[in-house]
Amino acid sequence: MKYSKIPEATIRRLSRYSRCLEEMEQAGEEVVSSAQLATRCMVNAAQVRKDLAYFGEFGIRGVGYYVKDLHNDIKKILGSNKEWRMALIGIGNLGSALLSYKDFLKQNYKIVAAFDIDPPKVIGRVSEKLGKPVEVLHINHLKEVARERRIEIGLITTPPSEAQVVANLLVEAGVRGLLNFAPTQIVVPEGFMAKDVFFTTILDNLAYLLSNP
Amino acid sequence: MKYSKIPEATIRRLSRYSRCLEEMEQAGEEVVSSAQLATRCMVNAAQVRKDLAYFGEFGIRGVGYYVKDLHNDIKKILGSNKEWRMALIGIGNLGSALLSYKDFLKQNYKIVAAFDIDPPKVIGRVSEKLGKPVEVLHINHLKEVARERRIEIGLITTPPSEAQVVANLLVEAGVRGLLNFAPTQIVVPEGFMAKDVFFTTILDNLAYLLSNP
DNA sequence: TTCAATTTGTGACCCCTTTCACAAAGGATG
DNA sequence: CATCCTTTGTGAAAGGGGTCACAAATTGAA
Missing domain, CATH: 1.10.10.10 (Winged helix-like DNA-binding domain superfamily/Winged helix DNA-binding domain)
Structure with missing residues (x-):
């Protein structure tokens, strides 16, 4: 074919x-x-x-x-025969939740770094679950750490207002895959890939179907 | 038109x-x-x-x-001008994550009940986040509680092997909308709506795009 | 070896969604 | 009131994905 x-x-x-x-x-x-x-x-x-x-x-x-x-x-x-190394940016409600319970991910997707901008969160905040805890670093270190730890995918769990800013940082750091949980469209240059995961959209969809039988 | x-x-x-x-x-x-x-x-x-x-x-x-x-x-x-009352079933990694995350949901979607089958989890396990904590109940009480609390949407966060079982329980309890996070297809009767949210699929998708530039 | 049974790979068709392009309608200006 | 400008709503065309149906390939049995 x-x-x-x-x-x-x-x-x-x-x-x-x-x-x-x-x-x-x-x-x-x-x-x-x-x-x-x-x-x-x-x-x-x-x-x-x-x-x-x-x-x-x-x-x-x-x-x-x-x-x-x-x-x-x-x-x-699919490219799912290799291990994908991911960073999570934004340690709010969703971010910390995903980080604490990161073991729900399939074997070949690993969160190996976490970032936030808010100092109080950064100091000593670690996930307490099984497996190695992931220390939360300051967003300023994104670029260097991304290279060190060979990050290929970024999970954006910031508030929507910051999503594009973080996306830009990731792009600058050479992270080619972005998974955006913030309910806002983000734009990335040619060669970079961004996917959205909007619970809101899916729930709206369900609500529509339930409202219009 | x-x-x-x-x-x-x-x-x-x-x-x-x-x-x-x-x-x-x-x-x-x-x-x-x-x-x-x-x-x-x-x-x-x-x-x-x-x-x-x-x-x-x-x-x-x-x-x-x-x-x-x-x-x-x-x-x-869209039907998003009303409040939708939801139950979460399966308090494993992802379930607890979503339960903690619940305040991140849009105003009109509320998790007002949580269920699990495993007794240790059920005893006194509550989410510790802002807002009213949601107590985790035994799955046996699903049917009665669903009616009491007027649940309209069920979030399935059990292991895949239990997803269909839980779906059946929800259907029996008259919960018409199902949001399935377990990576397995579920089937519901006419008149019921099931939507899937598979992180795995979305990550695989991203991995594919990154592997095939 | 031949024939029947099975199952893949794919060209052709069909249907649905998106895009295009324009008539119709409203507002503004003189 | 007439004219011009803007923007909607929509029929028609284009594009893409899904389904059908069948030729090609393989196996097994006679």
Whole structure:
């Protein structure tokens, strides 16, 4: 298949396939058909095949896909076969919550630094949970620490008014991936990637659906 | 314009417009054109007008839209002009995080109950943050408490293996809106609404974008 | 070896969303 | 009141993603 721009929806589904395949692998299943995987992920079987076709041929006609191989291939496509090192900026309600309970993240995503601008928070504030605690540093040190600790993704949990400022700092520090939890649009230059996670938007969406049956 | 099924993307954008309009309202701006709003929300101007056209005519030709009025209209459309009462089920890492984070939610979304199945967690475990602490109750009381406290939305933060079980309980308790944080698909009957929030998926998405520049 | 059964990969079609472009409508000015 | 300017609302066109249906490939059995 000729390569073209890959739909974002395809990437999201690959992530789902990956999760299902992981379960299947652990369950000892060796081969899976597009139809089986589709049922499990609640999508169309042709969709599964087409999604995969963007990246190559992974199946065997008349047989299906080898679970383990396909899982590895998808992880390689997604880039989720490596460890991603992340920094969290903004130790307010959400920030400290995420930091304290950071172990909810998948194995390959690690928060290895935390920053804030407010001195009182910075002094001696550490997460008390399992695993290594992450000390909260002053935002001034972002640039140097980002390089030292090879940060690749920044989690922005500041108030909305500061989100763009922090985004700029991250960009300047060479952090190419930004996950923005602050309910405001941020802009990043070419080559940098910003994704939004707005609970507000999702809740509004749900509220709309409930209000309009 | 004739009414038809409204795209989900439209609803998401309305949520964005609403946020921008709120800022504008606070800034004292009285009138806004579709072009201005579009720039601010980083979408196409025709898109703004078409999104609004699904629900009626809100503007004045040659003038634009009255900020305050449009904001109210959109809130009415989204159903975000009322208070939504929510329950959180599953007090693990993420659950406790969200419970602490709850004051960060918009005014009109309130967590008014929390549940878990694990007795040790249930005994005296409360969030220590500002505002009224929410006591964690045993999941057995979900049905009665949901009715008492008029719960309309359930936040599922259990391990994936329990997500569907909890979803069923919520459905049985008449909770029509479900927000699922557990990385697994859940199914709900006609008339109920389930939305997923998978950090994993969003991070995978970002990882993909970073891996494939 | 041949034939039947199975399942992939993909071209073609369809539907939905977005963008374009313009007529219609309101406001301002003289 | 007439004219000009601005901006909305919307039909039409374009673009993209999803589904269908089938040829190609593989396996297994006769």
